Amino acid sequence: MSKHEFHPLVKQLLDGDITLADLPPELRAEGDEALRLLAAVDRSPVQLSAVSEHVMQAIAQRPARSVWRRVMQPRELRLRIRPWLLAPALAIAAALIVFLRTAPTAAPASLVTVRFVLVAPEAHEVSLAGTFNQWDAHATPLIRSGPTGVWTATLTLPAGQHQYAFVVDGVRWVPDPGAPAVDDGFGRRNSVLTL
Amino acid sequence: MRRETQVTDGDIVRAVLAGDRERYAQLVERYRDRYARYAARMLGSVDAAEDAVQDAFVRAFDQLAQCKDPNKFVGWFFLILRNRCFAERRRSRAEASLEAADSVAAADRTDGGAETAERRRALQLALLALTPDQREVFVLKHVEGLSYGEIAERLSTSIPSLKMRMHRAYDKLREELREHT
Numbered sequence: 001m002s003k004h005e006f007h008p009l010v011k012q013l014l015d016g017d018i019t020l021a022d023l024p025p026e027l028r029a030e031g032d033e034a035l036r037l038l039a040a041v042d043r044s045p046v047q048l049s050a051v052s053e054h055v056m057q058a059i060a061q062r063p064a065r066s067v068w069r070r071v072m073q074p075r076e077l078r079l080r081i082r083p084w085l086l087a088p089a090l091a092i093a094a095a096l097i098v099f100l101r102t103a104p105t106a107a108p109a110s111l112v113t114v115r116f117v118l119v120a121p122e123a124h125e126v127s128l129a130g131t132f133n134q135w136d137a138h139a140t141p142l143i144r145s146g147p148t149g150v151w152t153a154t155l156t157l158p159a160g161q162h163q164y165a166f167v168v169d170g171v172r173w174v175p176d177p178g179a180p181a182v183d184d185g186f187g188r189r190n191s192v193l194t195l
Numbered sequence: 196m197r198r199e200t201q202v203t204d205g206d207i208v209r210a211v212l213a214g215d216r217e218r219y220a221q222l223v224e225r226y227r228d229r230y231a232r233y234a235a236r237m238l239g240s241v242d243a244a245e246d247a248v249q250d251a252f253v254r255a256f257d258q259l260a261q262c263k264d265p266n267k268f269v270g271w272f273f274l275i276l277r278n279r280c281f282a283e284r285r286r287s288r289a290e291a292s293l294e295a296a297d298s299v300a301a302a303d304r305t306d307g308g309a310e311t312a313e314r315r316r317a318l319q320l321a322l323l324a325l326t327p328d329q330r331e332v333f334v335l336k337h338v339e340g341l342s343y344g345e346i347a348e349r350l351s352t353s354i355p356s357l358k359m360r361m362h363r364a365y366d367k368l369r370e371e372l373r374e375h376t
Contacts, residue, residue: 004366004367004369004373006366006369011365014365033369034365034369037318037365038337040315040318042236042315042318042319043232043338045228045231045232046228046232047228047231048228048231048245051227051231051249051252052223052224052227055219055220055223055249055256056220058249059216059219059253059256062216062257
């Protein structure tokens with residue numbers, strides 16, 4: 001036991017399982033020290049009165065919520081990936097997909113405008129390959145906007161199910177972290193988008 | 196006698212999901228300060244706690260449809276706030292500072308005098324030296340007053356695992372307090 005470790009009985013005291021009087025005399029001083037530690041715990045309340053106003057201001061800017069709108073209106077999916085968990089080019093990834101439904105009165109084979117977003121600050125180029133472009137890794141480049149490494153592409157796709165992946169720097173195929181994925185049968189994961 | 200007119204969290208969540216977003220303010224008012232203290236002790240700063248609680252409420256609103264049991268909104272919200280606090284600590288781990296602990300101690304230096312404030316400040320600094328897992332179990336038990344059983348239920352973990360974390364926290368706090376006081 002190191003010099004800093006409390007005796008197991010003193011830990012029971014700290015846990016509230018026993019009292020100071022239950023300790024043998026040789027542990028009383030250590031018990032006193034432990035109780036002084038607990039006495040310094042700050043249990044005073046913290047009041048954040050400004051939070052309510054700020055929260056309500058923030059959500060006031062959100063689009064209206066209804067079952068119909070949840071199906072038809074823009075939808076956000078967010079996932080943040082810790083940079084140190086991935087290879088450098090993909091180190092920081094967050095995905096945001098916004099589904100922008102076209103007019104409800106669209107043609108029978110309805111089209112849906114979809115914006116794909118990948119945050120990859122260290123990437124030099126990002127493109128989109130999927131069932132909608134015959135998996136051509138060069139057909140649909142994403143455009144980098146600003147210094148934050150946000151790459152976007154807006155496509156109009158027919159309603160239905162599509163599979164896709166991001167292609168980073170022409171070599172790395174990355175599923176969208178914000179969308180469900182399926183095995184492509186060759187050891188890779190494809191993202192699935194249902195419109 | 197208590198009047199049975201308390202609106203449940205589930206009632207409010209369902210109303211908000213049905214489009215009455217103003218009702219969300221009731222949930223914010225209900226839990227804002229209750230979780231402010233948890234966030235302040237986890238992050239070592241009232242300002243950081245304010246940001247975290249605010250973000251967590253906005254995120255909870257955005258994801259409200261994913262709250263599977265509206266009557267258990269608060270447990271679900273707590274996990275969002277917890278993730279936010281853990282992420283914040285990872286981000287600013289290198290910035291854990293005397294200033295942060297000062298801000299917590301100073302905010303509450305109203306009734307205990309300088310000595311109490313100094314002891315609180317020393318302990319808050321020591322808490323920042325714990326791992327987030329250790330700090331969390333200490334805060335939930337000794338600041339929020341939850342039992343091991345309640346913490347285990349909230350965090351979906353076992354009591355022995357929590358006790359192991361806590362006992363390591365005790366030793367680390369003792370080491371920190373001895374070295375820095």
